[in-house]
Amino acid sequence: MKVLVSDNLSPVGVKVLEDAGLKVDVNTGLAPDELKKIIGSYDGLVIRSATKVTADLLEAAGKLKVVGRAGIGLDNVDIHAASEKGVVVMNAPDGNAVTTAEHAISMMLALSRNIPQATASMKAGKWEKKKFMGREVTGKTLGIIGIGRIGSIAASRAQGLKMKTIAYDPHMPKEMAEKIGVELVGLEELAKRSDYITVHVPKTKETANLVSTEFFSNMKPDAMFIDCARGGVCDEEALYVALKEKVIGGAALDVFAVEPTTPENCPLLQLDNFVCTPHLGASTSEAQDNVALIIGRQISDFLLNGSVTNAVNVPSVSSDVLAQVGPYITLGEMLGSMHMQISRGGIEEVNIEYSGELADMNTSPITVAFLKGLFTPILQDAVNYVNAPIIAKDRGIRVIESRSDQAGDFTNTLSIKVKASEGENVLVGTVFGRNEPRLVRLNMFRLEALPSGPMLLVFNKDVPGVIGDLGTTLGKAGVNISRMTVGREEASNQNIILLSTDQLISRDLLAKVQALKNIDAAQGLDLNGY
Numbered sequence: 001m002k003v004l005v006s007d008n009l010s011p012v013g014v015k016v017l018e019d020a021g022l023k024v025d026v027n028t029g030l031a032p033d034e035l036k037k038i039i040g041s042y043d044g045l046v047i048r049s050a051t052k053v054t055a056d057l058l059e060a061a062g063k064l065k066v067v068g069r070a071g072i073g074l075d076n077v078d079i080h081a082a083s084e085k086g087v088v089v090m091n092a093p094d095g096n097a098v099t100t101a102e103h104a105i106s107m108m109l110a111l112s113r114n115i116p117q118a119t120a121s122m123k124a125g126k127w128e129k130k131k132f133m134g135r136e137v138t139g140k141t142l143g144i145i146g147i148g149r150i151g152s153i154a155a156s157r158a159q160g161l162k163m164k165t166i167a168y169d170p171h172m173p174k175e176m177a178e179k180i181g182v183e184l185v186g187l188e189e190l191a192k193r194s195d196y197i198t199v200h201v202p203k204t205k206e207t208a209n210l211v212s213t214e215f216f217s218n219m220k221p222d223a224m225f226i227d228c229a230r231g232g233v234c235d236e237e238a239l240y241v242a243l244k245e246k247v248i249g250g251a252a253l254d255v256f257a258v259e260p261t262t263p264e265n266c267p268l269l270q271l272d273n274f275v276c277t278p279h280l281g282a283s284t285s286e287a288q289d290n291v292a293l294i295i296g297r298q299i300s301d302f303l304l305n306g307s308v309t310n311a312v313n314v315p316s317v318s319s320d321v322l323a324q325v326g327p328y329i330t331l332g333e334m335l336g337s338m339h340m341q342i343s344r345g346g347i348e349e350v351n352i353e354y355s356g357e358l359a360d361m362n363t364s365p366i367t368v369a370f371l372k373g374l375f376t377p378i379l380q381d382a383v384n385y386v387n388a389p390i391i392a393k394d395r396g397i398r399v400i401e402s403r404s405d406q407a408g409d410f411t412n413t414l415s416i417k418v419k420a421s422e423g424e425n426v427l428v429g430t431v432f433g434r435n436e437p438r439l440v441r442l443n444m445f446r447l448e449a450l451p452s453g454p455m456l457l458v459f460n461k462d463v464p465g466v467i468g469d470l471g472t473t474l475g476k477a478g479v480n481i482s483r484m485t486v487g488r489e490e491a492s493n494q495n496i497i498l499l500s501t502d503q504l505i506s507r508d509l510l511a512k513v514q515a516l517k518n519i520d521a522a523q524g525l526d527l528n529g530y
């Protein structure tokens with residue numbers, strides 16, 4: 001079997017693959033058409049962020065069985081197209097956390113002591129001792145946005161520097177944050193109290209442009225901002241204005257909305273109070289050895305023994321189990337994603353009830369798929385079918401499974417209650433026919449909906465005219481409704497309407513829907529990929 005390494009990979013990874021008996025070609029920097037010409041002869045492909053694994057490339061990859069990303073980010077892989085072609089996509093989310101946290105701390109110290117600016121000044125033949133007055137970090141407050149793997153390591157390093165640590169992470173239970181000595185606060189409070197702010201969240205619908213003009217206006221005038229997570233979490237135009245007009249003291253970015261970035265497309269690079277690195281967060285020999293070793297082992301295990309680790313697009317189950325519960329695995333993942341999107345506050349407990357014939361089947365892959373679906377909206381590529389239960393445990397989430405012979409009107413049901421710090425929700429799903437997942441209950445509302453693609457969830461009063469107003473508002477915005485289901489609760493005179501739309505609902509459109517008469521609440525849902 002042959003493996004192509006098409007991006008820079010530590011030799012440690014190549015050695016693992018070769019020692020396992022695989023033939024390895026290292027061929028980096030190929031143009032897309034060059035790669036397309038040769039990909040047909042490979043069983044495995046190892047990449048980092050440069051190679052684009054598109055549907056077009058996968059079409060030409062007749063023998064390809066696995067794509068392995070040495071690192072976390074899979075923005076450059078069309079996972080849906082890979083699934084359709086039966087290609088397993090794996091990553092190595094754990095290997096570079098320490099290194100990236102250290103990079104964020106390095107950025108904070110570089111900003112505090114003007115190290116990049118002073119270096120440039122000396123290299124220009126100057127000795128500007130007065131100009132580069134710095135400040136200590138001891139006793140200052142570090143605000144951390146996202147207290148997962150990297151955020152919590154950054155917190156421990158900052159505590160070692162005698163800093164106070166506070167964090168904003170609405171999905172993290174308070175007790176977990178307290179365990180690592182971090183106080184959880186709201187985003188505005190974090191902006192107001194921090195002397196330094198560092199970002200460690202993935203880019204999601206919720207986190208895109210989370211750091212905005214309003215956020216900067218709440219920061220202290222001498223506070224400094226650092227982002228070593230993902231481009232686009234911070235609005236770069238807003239950051240430019242905040243730095244130029246001295247709304248904040250300084251900023252350091254390792255990641256950009258457009259990468260590679262240049263002075264032509266990024267005016268930030270002209271500013272003296274701005275420090276940057278070209279996405280070097282994971283670039284240490286230790287981290288690169290780690291991720292290369294991990295991905296090398298995973299790929300050889302898969303190609304030679306068929307065992308799947310850290311796969312983002314296939315649960316590791318035997319074909320027998322897959323044939324029996326496969327559609328429920330998809331349903332479980334859909335319900336997980338929906339639960340996270342409608343939950344408020346940190347999730348504390350998950351109760352999964354398997355009813356009907358399901359009660360006698362091997363349901364553990366469904367539970368795993370549910371947990372993967374649950375974490376995907378907030379963790380993106382960092383969660384997979386292997387680590388999802390570990391993430392639940394690490395976050396102190398109790399996962400309780402139960403079984404019942406009775407499935408009411410259906411042959412089988414999957415009923416899942418999620419308890420979060422600000423309330424609980426119940427979703428019940430079933431599979432119609434051989435493979436048609438359906439949501440049949442949302443809290444007290446009975447309905448029949450396909451939980452897939454972009455959706456709009458509306459809570460309204462059960463009075464005439466609401467559906468018409470909704471249709472007109474979406475129609476005026478050019479949004480097509482492909483499916484609609486209404487759930488009714490007569491006792492409370494309340495309805496829910498669940499619409500499938502051809503595109504995601506924008507913030508502006510959502511605000512218009514929320515302002516309609518007799519609508520109590522509305523939210524967009526993103527169930528793409530199912």
Ligand SMILES: NC(=O)c1ccc[n+]([C@@H]2O[C@H](COP(=O)([O-])OP(=O)(O)OC[C@H]3O[C@@H](n4cnc5c(N)ncnc54)[C@H](O)[C@@H]3O)[C@@H](O)[C@H]2O)c1
Pocket residue numbers: 072073093096097100145146147148149150151168169170171172200201202203204206207228229230254255279280281282283378379382
């Ligand atoms: N610069 C680099 O080279 C580099 C290297 C590694 C990782 N990263 C990036 O760093 C980021 C964090 O990685 P990680 O391993 O710590 O991930 P993680 O999944 O362990 O943690 C992410 C945290 O973000 C939180 N979160 C999600 N949505 C949030 C929101 N709206 N507001 C606040 N918090 C939210 C989650 O609850 C979670 O605790 C990822 O985007 C990753 O791709 C960058």
Ligand SMILES: O=C(O)CC[C@@H](O)C(=O)O
Pocket residue numbers: 048049070071072073074096279281282283
């Ligand atoms: O340098 C890299 O490979 C990217 C590192 C990081 O962003 C990741 O996604 O793991």
